[in-house]
Amino acid sequence: MDWVMTAFQGGLASLASYLAAHVLLCLVPAFFIAGGLSALVPQQSIIRYLGPNAPKWMSYPAAAGAGSLLAVCSCTVQPLFAGIYKKGAGLGPAITFLFFAPAANILALSYTGVALGADFAIARILLALSFGIGIGMIMAVLFRESDVARLADSLTFAAGESISGKVFFFLGTLVALLIAGTLKLDFLKIIVFSSSVPWGGASEVQQVLDRWVPVNEATGAEGLSLQGALLIGLLVVIGATAWRGLGKVDEGFNRLTPVTLGLVAATLVFAAMGVQVTPSGISLTVTGRSLAVIVTTLALLPQARRFEAWDVQQWLWETWRFVKMIFPLLIVGVFLVGVIRVFIQPEWIQAVAGANTLLANLAGVVFGVFMYFPTLVEVPIAKMFLSLGMHPGPLIAYLMADPELSLQSILITSAIIGKLRAWTYVGLVAIFSTLAGLTYGAWVDGTSGLTLGIVVAGFILMLSATLHLIEARRRD
């Protein structure tokens, strides 16, 4: 019975540290940003650059932009992919869009940054961008002759409204809130003010928490602090009020809407404070981070008032829809990752992927292709591998391959672009993910950024030159 207990505690520990440490300052603003992108950004503002006559230098970046800004939800990915392929800029940009979307949307990016570190997030977005465009271009050249004759209807790509200034600033403030809450910058750590609250019971409560969710340096279990426990309590309360307060907001604001939003703001501010349990009570610290979170949260209110009521309602409704769709799966995923973590020996991982070799990177990719995890669950899995001693290179290879390739996405793509093209795409993603892992691994191992930059730039130059030559020859 002992191992059941250990496994259960492993799951609990993983869940506790996830909810208390990662979710709040990162995922809560990220969900609100995702809702805002989905409800407030007019999709035509990007789609108009994806027409059949758009030049390449415009359509590829626009496809990547569509991937990160519009495709936060699967119900936009499929029609947009089919639309770009069949009516618009063609196979190449469509592939770029498909490749870039899961790696670069705001939820995946911010969660990667907080759970694994900012360098992983930056590597993920840069590698996904350059390789996404690369794969798109290769596909476009490979299948040029069989490219379908596209219906040119100008109406689809007519210039619609562009992103208005107030939407831009509103989303910008939300991004600032996300950054203020998560980034590990020095000026955010400055202690502005601290005081202590005498409460003799504090250390006893902490002891109980430590018994339930033990700290274990070796397995990376972070334990559960008093602040963490309070935050989880607040999250539960928010969930209860948001059910009506945000879930029914599209029928008009109700009494629970301001209650929910107020609670969310209060929770964010509390999460950004330093709370330490001392023998005599609790010491509260207000840091630069707390102030930055307070200021950005307050700055949202006057801006939100300038929107029409329907827009704000849509924004909140979309946000809650994302939470309902992604959060439950994520919680189950994180718990299971914690349980599995108990049974995996670090030696196994280190033997397979402990160093940045070709084989290790391939192993990361193969694992990514054959495993299918719901949106965002790839991040806690990657975190588990990292704590077990996986080299960052193979880890990036896994992170690139897992969300891009799943059985489900392969089936959808092959239905739209055909089996041959879909499987070529799968092969290319596997190759490029391996390359991405090797590159990042070499960088981590100390190869200078300059050398790697030259190698990657040279590779891209060679690739585009070859593609250009092939294309020029075909035209003759």
Add this chain to the structure above:
Amino acid sequence: MLIKILGPGCAKCNRLEQLTREAVAELGINADFEHVTQIEHIMAYPIMTTPALVVDERVKCSGRIPSKGEILGWLKV
């Protein structure tokens, strides 16, 4: 009147259909509803994003959920 909702069956599409049905009931008009989920059929219309609302084969909006006021305006004509 023929009203088509285009969308692969996501939450937004269902919400749009619900709103449109409410608007139709409010106006007391006769309308047939069709929820188009096949991606090829959706792509036959000049749109790139779903959900989309098509009234008598004319695309009224796509990629967002319009407010009920807007829908009422489109249905009245």
